[in-house]
Amino acid sequence: MKLIPYGHQLVDNNDIKAVVKVLKSNWITQGPTIKDFENTLCKYSGAKYALAVSSGTAALHIACLAAGLQSGNEVITSPITFLATANSVLYCNAKPVFADVQEDTVNIDPVEIRKKITKKTKAIIPVDFAGNLCDLENIYSIAKEHDFIVIEDAAHALGAENKGLKTGSCKYSDMTIFSFHPVKSVTTGEGGAVLTNRKDLYNKLIMLRSHGITKEGFMNKADGEWYYEMQLLGYNYRMTDIQAALGISQLKKLDSFVLRRREIAGIYNKAFRDNPYFDITSENKIKGSAHHLYVIRLKKEYWKRKNEIFLKMRKSGLGVQVHYAPVYLQPYYKKLGFKRGLCPLAEDFYRSAISIPLYPALKDVEIKYVIKNIFKVFKEI
Numbered sequence: 155m156k157l158i159p160y161g162h163q164l165v166d167n168n169d170i171k172a173v174v175k176v177l178k179s180n181w182i183t184q185g186p187t188i189k190d191f192e193n194t195l196c197k198y199s200g201a202k203y204a205l206a207v208s209s210g211t212a213a214l215h216i217a218c219l220a221a222g223l224q225s226g227n228e229v230i231t232s233p234i235t236f237l238a239t240a241n242s243v244l245y246c247n248a249k250p251v252f253a254d255v256q257e258d259t260v261n262i263d264p265v266e267i268r269k270k271i272t273k274k275t276k277a278i279i280p281v282d283f284a285g286n287l288c289d290l291e292n293i294y295s296i297a298k299e300h301d302f303i304v305i306e307d308a309a310h311a312l313g314a315e316n317k318g319l320k321t322g323s324c325k326y327s328d329m330t331i332f333s334f335h336p337v338k339s340v341t342t343g344e345g346g347a348v349l350t351n352r353k354d355l356y357n358k359l360i361m362l363r364s365h366g367i368t369k370e371g372f373m374n375k376a377d378g379e380w381y382y383e384m385q386l387l388g389y390n391y392r393m394t395d396i397q398a399a400l401g402i403s404q405l406k407k408l409d410s411f412v413l414r415r416r417e418i419a420g421i422y423n424k425a426f427r428d429n430p431y432f433d434i435t436s437e438n439k440i441k442g443s444a445h446h447l448y449v450i451r452l453k454k455e456y457w458k459r460k461n462e463i464f465l466k467m468r469k470s471g472l473g474v475q476v477h478y479a480p481v482y483l484q485p486y487y488k489k490l491g492f493k494r495g496l497c498p499l500a501e502d503f504y505r506s507a508i509s510i511p512l513y514p515a516l517k518d519v520e521i522k523y524v525i526k527n528i529f530k531v532f533k534e535i
């Protein structure tokens with residue numbers, strides 16, 4: 155058997171047809187399919203505005219800029235995330251401040267957020283780890299007490315819901331970002347989006363996506379009809395219509411993808427219950443999760459042997475991964491002055507965590523194979 159990856163896209167013939175249709179049309183970028191994709195995202199999530207961009211990282215970057223982040227500002231975020239979350243703060247010359255996670259959900263702990271607030275704090279970026287929503291209501295109320303901006307990094311969580319609210323509704327965030335990388339809930343190859351209910355932020359985001367250019371508003375039309383104006387330093391973070399067509403087609407299947415992920419998580423939960431080697435952590439069991447990852451956490455006596463276990467799993471055909479080492483332990487962040495010991499629960503999580511295969515296209519025989527081989531690895535060591 156070849157390596158079963160930890161995550162994988164599911165692209166079918168309808169997706170391919172949708173892409174071909176755009177390729178044969180007049181607009182392969184900057185055309186009407188982008189708007190259709192954005193409208194579909196709004197309809198799905200309940201947000202007023204959606205802006206499609208070239209990646210989740212681009213989405214985070216322009217969300218941080220729209221929030222007004224600059225040198226001298228601090229942004230509180232989770233250490234257990236992909237690098238892009240904290241990097242986007244650095245792009246704006248602001249300082250990421252890491253607040254420790256909750257032991258059970260691995261999401262940023264609102265109690266720890268409060269401890270990290272200073273006069274310089276300007277924003278909070280909570281991350282919905284593994285597809286399971288943060289305590290956003292609580293985080294948002296902390297933010298509003300202090301007039302902070304909340305940018306929800308929901309790269310893992312498209313399709314998740316809580317109390318009838320879909321991720322991206324922005325009820326408890328100023329902006330929510332998604333990624334459409336192939337391992338995420340739905341894919342556009344590369345791609346991302348920023349959602350918001352705030353018109354002021356949306357207007358800024360539109361400009362930041364495309365060179366800071368606007369054709370609307372208070373500009374001087376004296377030159378003539380061709381006139382456009384650059385009002386701030388933007389980027390080319392546009393998505394193509396080719397990608398947007400794939401995105402629209404994929405979104406049609408989002409709910410069925412999430413259902414399949416939930417079903418697989420349920421099978422794992424049952425198979426792994428009360429085993430002597432590792433814990434099936436609560437983030438795998440939370441209702442409404444988008445189940446982006448299935449993380450097992452080694453019992454403490456196995457922490458020292460994690461690499462041996464990891465390698466044996468790989469050898470038996472499981473494309474296991476580790477999500478994530480605390481961001482601040484990366485050499486680049488250490489050079490900025492961050493030190494081991496900053497977030498003890500995040501560091502313990504890293505010592506124990508292994509992500510095992512979970513994606514909608516995973517077949518029943520493959521699920522059985524994964525379960526059988528995981529137990530085999532532990533029995534052999």
Ligand SMILES: *Cc1c(COP(=O)(O)O)cnc(C)c1O
Pocket residue numbers: 209210211212235236238239281307309310333334335344345346
């Ligand atoms: C994937 C991911 C991103 C970045 O998305 P890209 O589309 O790969 O740029 C940001 N944050 C988290 C938590 C992610 O998992």
